[in-house]
Amino acid sequence: MNAISNAALSTPLLTPFLVERNKKHFIDGRWVGSASGECIDTFNPATGGLLATLARGRQEDVDRAVRVARQAFEGPWRRFTPGQRQRLIMRFAELFDKHFDELTLLESLDMGAPLHTRLRPGKAALVQTILYYAAQARNIQGETPHNSLPGQVTTMILKAPVGVVGAIIPWNGPLFAQMHVLGPVLATGCTAIIKPAEDASLTVLRTAELLVEAGLPPGVVNVVTGIGAEAGAALAAHPDVNRIAFTGSTGVGREIIKASAGNMKRLQLELGGKSPDIVFADADLDKAVPGVAMGVYGNSGQICFAGTRVFVQRSIQAEFLERMSAFGNTLKVGDPLALETDLGPLITQRQLDRVLGYVEQGKQEGAALVSGGRRLGGDLANGYFLEPTLFGNVSNQMTVAQEEIFGPVASVIPFDTADEALALANATPYGLASGVWSANVNTVMKMVHGIQAGTVWVNCYGMVDPAVGFGGYKESGYGWKGGAAQIDGYLYQKAAYINVTA
Ligand code: NAP
Numbered sequence: 066m067n068a069i070s071n072a073a074l075s076t077p078l079l080t081p082f083l084v085e086r087n088k089k090h091f092i093d094g095r096w097v098g099s100a101s102g103e104c105i106d107t108f109n110p111a112t113g114g115l116l117a118t119l120a121r122g123r124q125e126d127v128d129r130a131v132r133v134a135r136q137a138f139e140g141p142w143r144r145f146t147p148g149q150r151q152r153l154i155m156r157f158a159e160l161f162d163k164h165f166d167e168l169t170l171l172e173s174l175d176m177g178a179p180l181h182t183r184l185r186p187g188k189a190a191l192v193q194t195i196l197y198y199a200a201q202a203r204n205i206q207g208e209t210p211h212n213s214l215p216g217q218v219t220t221m222i223l224k225a226p227v228g229v230v231g232a233i234i235p236w237n238g239p240l241f242a243q244m245h246v247l248g249p250v251l252a253t254g255c256t257a258i259i260k261p262a263e264d265a266s267l268t269v270l271r272t273a274e275l276l277v278e279a280g281l282p283p284g285v286v287n288v289v290t291g292i293g294a295e296a297g298a299a300l301a302a303h304p305d306v307n308r309i310a311f312t313g314s315t316g317v318g319r320e321i322i323k324a325s326a327g328n329m330k331r332l333q334l335e336l337g338g339k340s341p342d343i344v345f346a347d348a349d350l351d352k353a354v355p356g357v358a359m360g361v362y363g364n365s366g367q368i369c370f371a372g373t374r375v376f377v378q379r380s381i382q383a384e385f386l387e388r389m390s391a392f393g394n395t396l397k398v399g400d401p402l403a404l405e406t407d408l409g410p411l412i413t414q415r416q417l418d419r420v421l422g423y424v425e426q427g428k429q430e431g432a433a434l435v436s437g438g439r440r441l442g443g444d445l446a447n448g449y450f451l452e453p454t455l456f457g458n459v460s461n462q463m464t465v466a467q468e469e470i471f472g473p474v475a476s477v478i479p480f481d482t483a484d485e486a487l488a489l490a491n492a493t494p495y496g497l498a499s500g501v502w503s504a505n506v507n508t509v510m511k512m513v514h515g516i517q518a519g520t521v522w523v524n525c526y527g528m529v530d531p532a533v534g535f536g537g538y539k540e541s542g543y544g545w546k547g548g549a550a551q552i553d554g555y556l557y558q559k560a561a562y563i564n565v566t567a
């Protein structure tokens with residue numbers, strides 16, 4: 066391990082967690098090893114050095130966690146009133162706030178996001194997200210529709226928590242991703258087993274511990290670490306899990322659908338994207354250039370809604386490419402713990418190789434490499450750092466314009482008319498998000514209505530509010546993360562017909 070992580074690991078903030086919790090799942094409020102005793106190593110992507118060793122969960126560990134979660138669901142947690150659940154979520158928000166520096170340092174070491182320019186500035190949004198779900202705990206209501214039945218029949222629609230939820234989340238932002246499961250689980254009175262990504266599990270483990278400290282009964286939230294095809298697959302197929310909340314790739318999403326068929330689990334699938342970001346000639350380029358660039362390069366491109374297909378009206382393509390390339394060159398790529406760093410490393414060597422493979426393929430298929438495209442060396446040679454990369458003159462059929470790259474690679478595709486931009490934007494199996502930059506309200510409204518995607522950002526990119534929510538069209542999945550629709554997904558609905566004859 067080199068100097069970057071050694072300094073951070075020796076801080077008193079992390080030592081207790083990393084040393085004492087090593088090699089353990091968090092089940093029933095306690096730290097327990099795998100039934101098999103097997104472990105997997107997890108690394109710091111900025112240095113390539115070993116960060117921690119995780120328990121390698123398999124069927125037996127998942128069975129154990131599901132048993133515990135079922136007991137907790139039937140046990141004291143059942144008797145928590147909505148007001149008590151709300152109070153608990155608020156206490157958790159306070160603890161989360163108090164431990165925020167520790168959690169973000171851990172997240173930065175684990176998955177490489179810049180500490181000072183990305184993770185720490187996210188504090189208000191994260192705490193607000195937790196508080197949003199605290200309010201949802203008091204907002205669960207049934208209905209009493211008036212019916213037209215003969216006699217004195219009263220009809221009610223009741224709501225009840227679905228039960229045990231399995232959550233499978235990716236590595237690109239676990240601190241945030243877990244909140245969109247923890248929130249609805251705690252608000253509705255469900256219980257959960259979380260399987261974090263093998264490449265970034267640490268903040269999820271630490272958060273589960275904080276929840277118990279906040280007063281959550283043991284067993285309500287459990288974390289089983291391990292490999293997707295083992296622990297994740299066992300959770301998705303488990304006959305006593307009622308719902309799976311999955312965030313990850315479209316390919317694995319298909320596997321989850323198959324695995325869940327056995328007991329007809331409810332599913333929420335938040336999957337991949339290849340989002341269009343459309344810049345019209347009348348856009349304010351002082352805002353559009355940094356907005357589009359950070360929409361692709363933020364988190365080093367490892368964001369599901371990254372606006373990687375940048376459609377630019379032909380008359381401004383040359384100017385746009387020049388300005389976006391200049392902006393990319395101002396971004397500081399490096400040590401995620403350094404104050405001035407804008408972009409950290411990619412998560413693994415494997416991911417770096419994959420992204421570099423796409424850069425090569427883009428060149429071979431005739432896209433013009435305007436800037437970037439190289440791995441960084443020198444002090445950063447042991448980490449997985451890549452320059453922000455910009456392709457110009459891309460056509461929508463090229464591989465770089467069709468496949469999700471999940472790295473800092475933007476493809477600029479020229480267009481002439483709004484109709485053409487719309488047709489090109491929608492020519493993808495994905496439909497997660499999109500952006501439009503224009504000063505003309507007619508153009509904006511045409512795009513807002515015409516784009517087939519779960520989110521349209523206009524003259525901005527990447528804002529998400531839990532009250533509004535987030536979800537996909539087409540192969541970007543189904544289910545909605547946030548808002549009333551999400552809470553409904555964690556509730557069974559039951560009709561009651563009460564025939565009073567007296
Ligand atoms: P991934 O390979 O699909 O993995 C996601 C999670 O699923 C990980 O915990 C993984 O475990 C687990 N997994 C893998 N194979 C599994 C299987 N057969 N059964 C059950 N679980 C399995 O995705 P990723 O590469 O980590 O993350 C990037 C992807 O996530 C991108 O496609 C991105 O667009 C998407 N994403 C979507 C959203 C959204 O809200 N729509 C948000 C963030 C990311 P291991 O880590 O151990 O393999």
Ligand code: MG
Pocket residue numbers: 107108109110116174175176264265
């Ligand atoms: Mg890691």
